[in-house]
Amino acid sequence: MAFLKVVPLEKAIKVIESFNFEPKVERVPLGDALGRVLAEDVVSPIDVPPFDRATVDGYAVRAQDTFMASESQPVKLKIVGEINAGDTPSVQPKEGEAVYISTGAPLPESADAVIQFEDVEREGDTVIIYKPAYPGLGVMKAGTDIPKGKLLLKRGTRLGFKETALLSAVGLSEVPVFRKPRVAVISTGNEIVLPGEELRPGKIYDINGRAITDAVRELGGEGVFLGIARDDRDSLKNLILKGLECCDIVLLSGGASGGIRDLTSSIIEELGRVYIHGIAIQPGKPTIIGEINGKPIFGLPGYPTSCLTNFTLLVAPLLRKLIGREAEIRKVKKRLAHKVFSVKGRRQFLPVRIEGEKAVPILKGSGAVTSFVDADGFIEVPETVEILEAGEEVEVTLFG
Ligand SMILES: Nc1nc2c(c(=O)[nH]1)N[C@H]1C(S)=C(S)[C@@H](COP(=O)(O)OP(=O)(O)OC[C@H]3O[C@@H](n4cnc5c(N)ncnc54)[C@H](O)[C@@H]3O)O[C@H]1N2
Numbered sequence: 001m002a003f004l005k006v007v008p009l010e011k012a013i014k015v016i017e018s019f020n021f022e023p024k025v026e027r028v029p030l031g032d033a034l035g036r037v038l039a040e041d042v043v044s045p046i047d048v049p050p051f052d053r054a055t056v057d058g059y060a061v062r063a064q065d066t067f068m069a070s071e072s073q074p075v076k077l078k079i080v081g082e083i084n085a086g087d088t089p090s091v092q093p094k095e096g097e098a099v100y101i102s103t104g105a106p107l108p109e110s111a112d113a114v115i116q117f118e119d120v121e122r123e124g125d126t127v128i129i130y131k132p133a134y135p136g137l138g139v140m141k142a143g144t145d146i147p148k149g150k151l152l153l154k155r156g157t158r159l160g161f162k163e164t165a166l167l168s169a170v171g172l173s174e175v176p177v178f179r180k181p182r183v184a185v186i187s188t189g190n191e192i193v194l195p196g197e198e199l200r201p202g203k204i205y206d207i208n209g210r211a212i213t214d215a216v217r218e219l220g221g222e223g224v225f226l227g228i229a230r231d232d233r234d235s236l237k238n239l240i241l242k243g244l245e246c247c248d249i250v251l252l253s254g255g256a257s258g259g260i261r262d263l264t265s266s267i268i269e270e271l272g273r274v275y276i277h278g279i280a281i282q283p284g285k286p287t288i289i290g291e292i293n294g295k296p297i298f299g300l301p302g303y304p305t306s307c308l309t310n311f312t313l314l315v316a317p318l319l320r321k322l323i324g325r326e327a328e329i330r331k332v333k334k335r336l337a338h339k340v341f342s343v344k345g346r347r348q349f350l351p352v353r354i355e356g357e358k359a360v361p362i363l364k365g366s367g368a369v370t371s372f373v374d375a376d377g378f379i380e381v382p383e384t385v386e387i388l389e390a391g392e393e394v395e396v397t398l399f400g
């Protein structure tokens with residue numbers, strides 16, 4: 001089957017944006033929240049620390065009782081009790097009194113300072129103080145770490161260990177996160193074998209299946225690799241049906257160009273609809289976008305760099321939308337290291353490596369996995385431009 005019709009990239013993006021997909025929210029235990037994306041703003045329900053707390057081991061005092069203390073005329077206070085971490089204060093030092101307190105213990109209300117034990121001397125029930133304390137010395141006031149009501153984390157934040165630490169600090173045991181979109185990944189082709197299998201003549205190891213599954217996972221989705229469909233209708237159709245059953249989105253690679261064994265588009269047409277078959281970009285022209293029973297299905301090109309570029313351009317934004325993450329597109333300006341010729345009539349995404357102030361084009365072609373792996377990003381060359389000169393300023397869109 002020939003390409004239905006090659007369309008501009010904008011049209012493909014419009015089709016993808018029109019998929020009626022809303023991010024779904026679920027609550028997960030805090031212990032499972034790492035790497036997930038917050039679906040709601042989180043406001044602290046408590047003060048942290050929840051009470052005025054001693055930050056040193058020493059003596060809780062009323063600072064005013066120590067104001068006259070000096071090396072030559074130390075102040076002596078009577079030790080009237082002890083408060084340990086985890087206790088509720090049972091003694092309140094009155095004028096002329098002190099209470100032994102350990103780090104992390106709640107400060108008794110009548111005290112306003114804690115003097116560390118290294119700075120005093122103790123004789124029986126008396127503590128001898130040589131230097132004045134001031135209110136707040138050795139004390140962390142309630143809510144000075146995190147005040148109750150403070151906006152802690154915003155919707156859309158990906159939770160790393162710092163964020164889960166915050167959630168734990170305020171006692172949240174369950175976290176509202178976006179449900180991970182489940183994405184079925186299928187490689188196609190009689191020539192493809194999996195790592196670990198014997199590499200017989202004519203065969204190559206799978207790249208796209210691994211790469212896309214893990215790209216989905218890196219983005220925060222659930223990548224489900226279903227294996228390799230052989231170049232026959234039944235094998236391909238079976239795996240597509242399996243993908244539709246388990247997942248929200250199906251991604252295939254290979255078999256998207258117009259070749260005689262390129263069955264993908266005809267099977268999608270049989271089961272649902274093909275909206276796009278062919279995009280005027282390089283790499284990535286033989287790309288299919290369709291829908292079966294309300295589920296988006298993409299046929300990405302077989303060439304690894306084409307496949308991964310189109311995943312980045314088309315699929316990644318959809319996944320980001322589903323997990324509530326804004327696209328983080330970073331661009332840098334560099335000078336082209338050498339002259340390149342672009343493909344006429346196709347908008348080109350040329351992979352480049354960054355070396356200092358230079359963008360070095362990678363010209364191995366989209367059949368090479370290293371065109372993508374060695375690249376730091378790509379430059380966009382409009383369809384009307386055929387030559388870019390060495391030294392020309394280019395804008396590099398960074399991967400990742
Ligand atoms: N007559 C035409 N032939 C080709 C055209 C064209 O426009 N007209 N376009 C070329 C371009 S550009 C691309 S890109 C490829 C894409 O073709 P398909 O998407 O149909 O992919 P296949 O033919 O199945 O495979 C292409 C190439 O990639 C290798 N491949 C496939 N899957 C994997 C995988 N999972 N891991 C590693 N490598 C894979 C496959 O062995 C082929 O070498 O079509 C050109 N041809």
Ligand code: MOO
Pocket residue numbers: 281282283284285286301303306307366367
């Ligand atoms: O369309 Mo191919 O993906 O140009 O390399």
